Amino acid sequence: MTITVQYFARLREDLGRERDEVAATGELQTVGDLWRHLHGDPPARLMAAVNQAHARLDTPVADGDEVAFFPPVTGG
């Protein structure tokens, strides 16, 4: 089973891809674990969501979750 990771806006362009699929393991407990596993230290002002709700780096993740990372939002 996997965790789906999506990227938006400048982050997607900087990483050169829209998404990653990550095998869910016991080491990946939180949103921050997932980012560090894929990309190393998280950048300042990184925003995240789990299953389309705002999340923090210490928010837990589980098998089957949809996780998203994105820069500060600029709507309105």
Place this chain on the structure above:
Amino acid sequence: MAVRLFDHPFDPWALVRERERQLPLERLGACSVFAGRMRDFNEAEDIRAMFLEHYPGMTERELERIVAEAEARWPSITCEVAHRVGAVDPSETLVLVAVWSAHRVAARDACAEILERLKHEAPFWKRERLTDGTERWVEQNTPGH
């Protein structure tokens, strides 16, 4: 509650009129409306066009959550929120927040609160195209401007 995303130009005043036809206006003494348009300048540069990226699914959910939380805080209000996505040209409307209430303070305060939360919580990202053809992401919304 009504939350809508448009991938084409919309007339905010038509949305307000359309909604008012369905509301008990004799009970709603106040209506506060914010309509935000795209400017042709930003940070001293001329902007030719903009692309508004969003997170399909989460964007709608966030707007609905923001409106639901305002409705819980000001129980008497009725809200209409609309936002553009995709390619936008200067002078087109980007966002509409309309709030009806029995009295002015709830309408005015809820309208301001929904707009500020939308700008800082709803997943939209602006990419600007300048008149020289270069493109750039808007880095952040300025608080309270």
